Amino acid sequence: MFNTLLYISYDGTNYSGFQIQENAHTVQYALERALRTIYKQPLRITGAGRTDSGVHARGQAASYMAPFHIADENLPHALNALLPADLVITKAVKVKEDFHAQFDARRKLYSYTIDRAPFPQVMKRLYSWHLPEKLNLDRMREAALLFEGTHDFKAFQAAGSQVTETERTLYYIDVKNYPKDKLVIISFEGSGFLYRMARLITGTIVRAGSGKLGLSEISKAIQGSNPSAAGPTAPSWGLCLEKVIYDRDY
DSSP states (O other): OEEEEEEEEEOGGGSSOSSOOTTSOOHHHHHHHHHHHHHSSOOOOEESOOOOTTOEEEEEEEEEEESSOOOTTTHHHHHHTTSOTTEEEEEEEEOOTTOOTTTTOOEEEEEEEEEOSSSOOGGGTTSSEEOOSOOOHHHHHHHHHHHOEEEEOGGGSOTTOOOOOOEEEEEEEEEEEETTTTEEEEEEEESOOOTTHHHHHHHHHHHHHTTSSOHHHHHHHHHTSOGGGSOOOOOGGGEEEEEEEOSSOO
C-alpha cells in the first residue's frame, strides 16, 4: 500500500462541509468518488480538518492508502479531470506509511474576510461577511491579542462537538485593513481549532470592534468565567483554511 498526501483547494459554497455525511454533498464524498474511479475500488481519505458547510480552503490536506502508486506529478491531473471545477487538487506527495494528515498536522492557518463596503461587493459576497457598520480596528486588534497563547477555549466551541480536550494554542491573530479593497482580513495560526472556534472568535472580535463588548468581558470568557460573552458565530462563507503545516515541507 502507498500512503499519499493530497493538497486541496475548494470553494465551499456548494458543499455541506468536508467530512462525508449521509445524504449530503461533501468534499470528502467528491474526492472518494474520483479516487474510486481511478483505483477501481473504494478508498477512504482522512482530512487534516473538518471544515463546515460553506467554508472554503486554499490549503486543505488529506491522506489515503492507495493500492498502487501513481506518479506525484500525474495524480493531480488525473483527479482534477474527474472533479468538479470548484474542487481542485494542487499537489500530491507519496509519504511514509505511518503519516496521518490529521494527527501529524502541527499548525493550521485560517483567514476570515470582512467586507466593509457600504453595500455588499457582489463578486466577494460568497467569500466575506458584509459589515458596513463602524468598527474600531484598534479595539479589534486589542481583542485579538487576548486570544494569543495557550488557553482552554471551551467557551469558543460550538455545541455538538465530541471533543473533550479543549486546550489549544493560538500563535497569533492578526487584523489587517485593506481600505482600497474595502476589506478587513483576520488571520489565525494555531495548533488546532475546535468546532467553529475561528468563527466564534471572529464574532467576538467584531463585537468588541463595534463597541458592544468590553475587553474585560472577553478575558473572562477565555478564562471560562463568562462564556456567554463568546461569539456570535460569524457566517461560514467568510472563513478559509489557508494552510496546514507539518514537521516537514511536503
